[in-house]
Amino acid sequence: MYRPVTVKICGLTREADVDLALELGADYCGFIVYPKSPRGISLERAMELASRVPEGRRVLVDVETGTEELEARRDAGFDFFQIHTGLDIGLASLAGWSGLVGRERLWVAPRLKPGDVFPEMVYEFADTVLLDTYHKDRVGGTGETGDWDGFAKLKQQNPATRWILAGGLNPQNALEAIAATGAGCVDVNSGVETEPGMKSPEKLRELFGALKPS
Numbered sequence: 001m002y003r004p005v006t007v008k009i010c011g012l013t014r015e016a017d018v019d020l021a022l023e024l025g026a027d028y029c030g031f032i033v034y035p036k037s038p039r040g041i042s043l044e045r046a047m048e049l050a051s052r053v054p055e056g057r058r059v060l061v062d063v064e065t066g067t068e069e070l071e072a073r074r075d076a077g078f079d080f081f082q083i084h085t086g087l088d089i090g091l092a093s094l095a096g097w098s099g100l101v102g103r104e105r106l107w108v109a110p111r112l113k114p115g116d117v118f119p120e121m122v123y124e125f126a127d128t129v130l131l132d133t134y135h136k137d138r139v140g141g142t143g144e145t146g147d148w149d150g151f152a153k154l155k156q157q158n159p160a161t162r163w164i165l166a167g168g169l170n171p172q173n174a175l176e177a178i179a180a181t182g183a184g185c186v187d188v189n190s191g192v193e194t195e196p197g198m199k200s201p202e203k204l205r206e207l208f209g210a211l212k213p214s
């Protein structure tokens with residue numbers, strides 16, 4: 001049975017890719033401002049690109065953002081703030097992020113390896129959790145699929161939270177991932193690229209053809 005999912009295309013760096021993603025049906029566009037990312041762009045560039053995206057669909061992506069930085073970005077034209085973080089995440093950071101942008105605008109992406117206990121305090125501060133594939137040396141954009149069973153279990157156990165599945169999703173495996181996990185929202189990044197930050201029109205079309213057939 002066809003079940004609608006929401007789709008975020010992340011790591012956008014070019015106008016044409018933003019426009020095509022939206023035209024094909026992307027629900028969210030993600031802009032990475034983490035300087036060490038091969039898809040990292042400046043905040044100014046992210047704002048420029050986000051200005052093409054309708055309100056309610058613009059996501060700023062970073063790693064363990066400092067409170068002052070987040071405060072400066074809060075009103076910069078983004079609707080959601082996806083923050084990747086280690087499990088040693090302090091209560092003060094979580095509370096700080098949530099207090100600044102509001103729990104409904106905060107997407108927490110904890111670096112969870114299979115078998116790790118989910119840091120329950122996240123539920124108190126964010127409505128949305130994004131689970132990306134764990135990698136010992138990288139914080140995101142690995143292109144590798146993750147622990148789908150773990151995702152499905154957490155989602156089932158915590159239905160009040162909005163769960164986003166990320167990690168290694170592409171036109172070939174996205175439907176299988178959704179069927180396996182029950183994900184209602186998926187985040188796709190390197191799986192629709194020709195090289196980091198450069199989206200492939202063909203792969204984008206293939207992805208949306210599979211996920212949102214017209």
Ligand SMILES: O=C(O)c1ccccc1N[C@@H]1O[C@H](COP(=O)(O)O)[C@@H](O)[C@H]1O
Pocket residue numbers: 010011030032034037038039040061062063084130132133139140141142143144166167168169187188189190191
């Ligand atoms: O893509 C990156 O370089 C990146 C860097 C720092 C934080 C997040 C990053 N990307 C996020 O990684 C996931 C999944 O990516 P992929 O599909 O496995 O390539 C996605 O949520 C991006 O937002």
